[in-house]
Amino acid sequence: MTSQVSTSEQVFAARRTKRLLLFTILILLVLGVAVMSVSAGQFSVPVSDLGRVLSKGPLGARLLDETVMWRIRIPRVLLGLLVGAALGVGGALMQAVFANPLAEPSVIGVTSGAGVGAAFVLVTGWNFLGGSTVPLAAFIAGLGLLVSISMAGTLDLLALGDRAAGHVGIDVQRLRFAAITTATLLTAGAVSYAGLIGFVGLVIPHIVRTIVGPANKILIPASALGGAVLVAGADMVARTAVNFADLPIGIFTALVGGPTFFILLRRLMKRGGMR
Structure with missing residues (x-):
């Protein structure tokens, strides 16, 4: 009995260490990608000068490098991090709701619908929110991330099945509706400002799940960090790979x-006995 308890404690300790290591790596990657993205570009700024540029603040920017940083580079990097986090969490929520590792927001047409809405605004010029659109979208995305993290523990109960989750006091239909609505708002906001960016909501939760397991209270915040790293890194490469060109991030x-x-699909096919 003592041996079993000791083994269990070792397993939990190893799991905690793995999770702590994952979050440490992801946070360092987010910071590293953000610094490199702010510094790199057609008009590059040495990393050693970033302290001086940032200390000026957006209102104190006077020199060319300061203006480029505060008016173009920093807003774009922050938007990339926010979009990546939103897409990663949206995918994690969909996979939890549908209990399917291949699920993502495009399954219910959110991505396509947001793309149509963005195209409509661009063509017609109809924007009733005016200049407050971006701050409002950022606020909604941030609120959606907080709501997603708060419902993560409850989403774990869906893995028991609808009946078992209902027996422990969970309103399954209400929870599913809340999760799908949150994923929809996150994805719609991301797509409407960054365009169609594929695979983030599918790949990031899957990679995180293979490392730390399916617990949503870990999976959702880790997917937010992983999505932020992927999109911000892809954006940096997209605008620096070719001189004087801004390639699509989705590439x-x-x-x-x-x-x-492809690897995930092959695993599911083998698990299901298909060849």
Whole structure:
């Protein structure tokens, strides 16, 4: 009995260490990608000068490098991090709701619908929110991330099945509706400002799940960090790979997501006995 308890404690300790290591690596990657993205570009700024540029603040920017940083580079990097986090969490929520590792927001047409809405606004010029659109979208995305993290523990109960979750006091239909609505708002906001970026909501939760397991209270915040790293990194490569060209971000997320999706599909086919 003592041996079993000791083994269990070792397993939990190893799991905690793995989770702590994962979050440490992801946070360092987010910071590293953000610094490199702010520094790199057609008009590059040495990392050693970033302290001076950032200390000026957006209102104190006077020199060319300061203006480029505060008016173009920093807003774009922050938007990339936020979009990546939203897409990663949206995919994690969909996979939890449908209990399917291949699920993502595009399953219910959210991505396509958001793309149509963005195209409609661009063509017609109809925007009733005016200049407050971006701050409002950022606020909704941040709120959606907080709501997703708060419902993560409850989403774990869906793995028991609808009947078992109902027996422990969970309103399954209400929980599913809340999760799908949150994923929809996150994805719609991301797509409407960054365009169609594929594979983030599919690949990032899957990679995180293979490392730390399916517990949503770990999976959702880790997917937010992982999605932020992927999209911000892809954006940096997209605008620096070719001089004086801004390539679509989806090209580079597909380079990561395509092979990962193929590997995941092969695993599911073998598990189901298909060849």
